[in-house]
Amino acid sequence: MSVRIRYFAALREATGRDEELLDLPSEATAATVRALLAERYPSLAKVLPRCAVALNRSYVSAGAALHDGDELAFIPPLGGG
Amino acid sequence: MSVRIRYFAALREATGRDEELLDLPSEATAATVRALLAERYPSLAKVLPRCAVALNRSYVSAGAALHDGDELAFIPPLGGG
Amino acid sequence: MAAILKITRDPLDAAAVRALVEAVSYPGAGGLVTFEGVVRDNARGKRVRYLEYDAYPEMAEQEMATIAAEVERRWGTDHLAMVHRIGRMEIGECSVVIVVACPHRAEAFEACRYAIDTLKATVPIFKKEVAEDGEEWVEG
């Protein structure tokens, strides 16, 4: 399945991207992707463990299941205000 | 002694004045003046009992003593805001 | 700054409110809270035509200074403006503006709320409601 990953703030800077499409096995979860990104982008090591998970623009638990066409983002500590 | 009385809001309308000077016996208090005004201006009958007392621009108790040159005002219910 | 504390006959229009916000702002301010009291079209079940405010101006400004001193004591800021208009005001016009700036928002909210609540309770300002069926000096 194909999942769109979006990057913001420290994650955008660390990956050098706004987003990318990942081709994942159908049993992949948000946790799978977190591990995969940690491996692919070592510079994410510091921030990734502190990120919440947003699936299709809503907060979900760290192990949320994914489906083809989903939009996934790791949300770093908030700084609004 | 001479005391300056200032009128605001309903009291200004009822007396038709912004202020007046009263010549009072030296033992007069704010309560004396309240009674005197109630007599002189019957149209104050409704509002005077609901007024606080301000002597020289500070709130004081209803029976406060007066001195020559004082400025006295009866403060109707507040409506600021 | 010295707190801006004033009874005025001038309209508290957009430009006047903005000028107060600018005056109160400073480089260390992280949060600015502005309260605007506005003339409503109804009160106590009546249709209001307009309001007429009166005040004991010298005493009002003195009572405002007492509020400003307490704001400084409790929330540590003198970046405060409190201006009440008197005279005739139409529906939608602003009768009072309070602006507070603080390093953090919690203090700004609390100080602004304290200032308007205390103004209503202690500052000698008076309100006449002119409704369809008559006029009356009212409390609150």
Place this chain on the structure above:
Amino acid sequence: MAAILKITRDPLDAAAVRALVEAVSYPGAGGLVTFEGVVRDNARGKRVRYLEYDAYPEMAEQEMATIAAEVERRWGTDHLAMVHRIGRMEIGECSVVIVVACPHRAEAFEACRYAIDTLKATVPIFKKEVAEDGEEWVEG
């Protein structure tokens, strides 16, 4: 009205803030509370040069809509504007504006306070502090 909920790159200058206040005001409103978050010249003991805000805009506006729905449920008003700017902001510039209008002031204060507190806790907006000695994405 429909609440105004927006992530923008445009400056939240005096005119922009004023336009939001005017948009939120209505004839039954007695109290208007405006919160402005402003870039401070210091944070965590550091001298701040400027801030850079980023956001997940689509999700941010959705989370803002959740806040607006809760404001309507708890305080009965949909006269609400909540706008957060992103991009580079200098000291003294406004990063966020929240305006709430209600018949009475207590509700306006509470709803405005709730909106900014909840925005900080739930809306995906991110802040980089650029100080004299380096830059860092920070929380809060």
